Amino acid sequence: MNTINKTMKKTIQLITISTLLSQSMAVSANTDINPEHKGRNDYFAKSYQPLCSLPTKTIATASTLEEASQHEFILNKELGLSTQLNNQGEAYIQLAIKEWNEKFIVGVTPKTHVSMAGADIQGADIVNLQCAEQSQYLTHLNTHEWGSYTLKLTGKPNQLVKVQITTTAQ
Structure with a gap:
């Protein structure tokens, strides 16, 4: 025993x-915490903080690149959208960029990839440490000319995603 x-x-x-x-x-x-994420969060804190609480408007986004041009959103200072990816896990959002050499930050639901033809990606998949809940990934984009650019989101099929965009002077 x-x-x-x-x-x-x-x-x-x-x-x-x-x-x-x-x-x-x-x-x-x-x-x-990834040291690069921490450094970027420290440097861009004033730009990242507003993205945590930027209101979103629910929209139906384009399922194809061709459809995107039928509904364009003007990117002034900020833009907040909620949408659902299609059956292939894609959505397209056409943005009207009004300035030359525009720099902006796109915040999205985690595990959502952001790309934009004609724009330079200056950092991607950066966790926004400024938010109470770290449920936003950031991508820095830079366009060189004014005009229309299509933001492509990819993730899980039929995934609900938030897209919050702000321009930055940095």
């Missing part, structure tokens, strides 16, 4: 140690 009690006690200790170790690793994973 004494041997069984010792064995059970050791098993309980191992389970306890294992549980504490896994919890410690989970906490560590949540607090390990």
Whole structure:
């Protein structure tokens, strides 16, 4: 009987140690911040903070590149949209860029990829650490001319996504 009690006690200790170790690793994973994300968040804090609470308007976005030109959004200082990706996990949003050499930041739902033909990507998949909940990924874009540009979003089929855009002077 004494041997069984010792064995059970050791098993309980191992389970306890294992549980504490896994919890410690989970906490560590949540607090390990990519140094590049931290640096960008520090530098662009004034631009990133408004994206956390930028209101969104629910819209139906284009499912193809050709459809995107039928509904254009003017990018002034900021723009907030909520939409659903199509069955292929894509959505297209046509933006009217009014300035030369426009720099802007696109915040999206995590695991949503942002691309834009004719624009330079200056950073992608950056976690917005300025928000209470870190549920926004950022992409920095730079256009060189004024005109129409199509923002392409890709993710999971039929995924609901938020798109929050702000221009930046930095």
